[in-house]
Amino acid sequence: MTIVHADELDNMETQSSDLQSELDNVNNELLEIGGQIADNEVQMEAINGEIEKTQEQLLIAKNNEEQQYEDMKLRIQYIYENSGESMLGMIFSAESMADFINKVDFITTVNDYDRDMLTDLQTLRKNIENEEKHLKEQQQAYVDLENDLTQKEAELTAKASEASTDLASLSAKIEELKAQKAAEAARKEAEKLQANNSGNAGSSGNGGGSGSSGSSGSGKYNYPSGPGQLNPFVGVVYFNGHKETYYSQRVLPGHGLNIPGRHVADDGTIRDINNYLCLASSDHPKGTKVETSLGTGIVYDSGCASGVIDIYTDW
Known part of the structure; x- marks a missing residue:
């Protein structure tokens, strides 16, 4: 960088x-x-x-x-x-x-x-x-x-x-x-937080179970740190012609979403059984694959503004 x-x-x-x-x-x-x-x-x-x-x-x-x-x-x-x-x-x-x-x-x-x-x-x-x-x-x-x-x-x-x-x-x-x-x-x-909380990395490194598993401390995640990548400290980026933001399952648990194999990844994002990011978009039908600054995701939800991609996280 x-x-x-x-x-x-x-x-x-x-x-x-x-x-x-x-x-x-x-x-x-x-x-x-x-x-x-x-x-x-x-x-x-x-x-x-x-x-x-x-x-x-x-x-x-x-x-x-x-x-x-x-x-x-x-x-x-x-x-x-x-x-x-x-x-x-x-x-x-x-x-x-x-x-x-x-x-x-x-x-x-x-x-x-x-x-x-x-x-x-x-x-x-x-x-x-x-x-x-x-x-x-x-x-x-x-x-x-x-x-x-x-x-x-x-x-x-x-x-x-x-x-x-x-x-x-x-x-x-x-x-x-x-x-x-x-x-x-x-x-x-992010590196400072990760260093301060490295002792809490413990269990659920891949978050393998439900949406709330292992979400008791934000410091355990390996946050994205590259330029132009979404993370808790850079909450808005512009990528691939859209504006990216995130919404947290801590605020919106999303119990009604049908996300097979839903889990929390190492970077704190919510992913499905195939490790795709879980996204919300009003511009793409549900099930559409969309490239984001954090990788490929699939649209599981709607309700955000046009031109915006929301990435589901545990941040």
């Missing part, structure tokens, strides 16, 4: 606690990253809306610029080609100096207006283009951040999965060691 050392179990429990803390930290990071991804997606959606609006404004500005340019060309064409008359002809057709100055001033004013309007529209278009460029740079920054966060989320998810697997494996080992430790303690206790 494997001997379980206390420091080994303590070390495993410490590792389990550390793994649980690590898993909690990773899960907290995942929650935080999930929040960052959600916020980033909101910002990306807002930027996409700004870009769409800016592109609409840029299209309007370009159309206005083109329209202004076309209007300017028409006015210049009018000034230079009005009724087939040259600009100089129009200017020198002035009837007075005042008329001359007015015509020159008109031409200058129209040209200045067109140039100013065109310059303003070009400046507006350039500003909108710069804004669009800036928004697209922001959009790319959010895309890059989204990729980084998604990659980190995947790495943390893998780390959490690994920690969960390790924690489950370690927990299973801890439970196994605890069961071994309990079985070891039960074995030592």
Whole structure:
């Protein structure tokens, strides 16, 4: 039987606690990253809306610029080609100096207006283009951040999965060691009782007669001591897909049970003429053979819970 050392179990429990803390930290990071991804997606959606609006404004500005340019060309064409008359002809057709100055001033004013309007529209278009460029740079920054966060989320998810697997494996080992430790303690206790009462082994070593023969002292029995075996000190075990417990003939004499050759064995269990354990089960018909942690038994009684095998004993 494997001997379980206390420091080994303590070390495993410490590792389990550390793994649980690590898993909690990773899960907290995942929650935080999930929040960052959600916020980033909101910002990306807002930027996409700004870009769409800016592109609409840029299209309007370009159309206005083109329209202004076309209007300017028409006015210049009018000034230079009005009724087939040259600009100089129009200017020198002035009837007075005042008329001359007015015509020159008109031409200058129209040209200045067109140039100013065109310059303003070009400046507006350039500003909108710069804004669009800036928004697209922001959009790319959010895309890059989204990729980084998604990659980190995947790495943390893998780390959490690994920690969960390790924690489950370690927990299973801890439970196994605890069961071994309990079985070891039960074995030592049984050996102690057997040593203290070895002088009382006396008669009925095989208990050959009735159900109550030789039952005056529990210390005379050679109790099962292996890991996972039912005994008076480990009163519940799980074996072969069922839960095992015991019920004592000292509490339930079972006079009405038809058990041929009923006797008390060296280990304190009640057995029949063929040395089969006497069992109770609600899942199997009477007469069914069932494998237990103490060997093969036959169902002689019912009335226990489903999934449970009761072994009849003198404990």
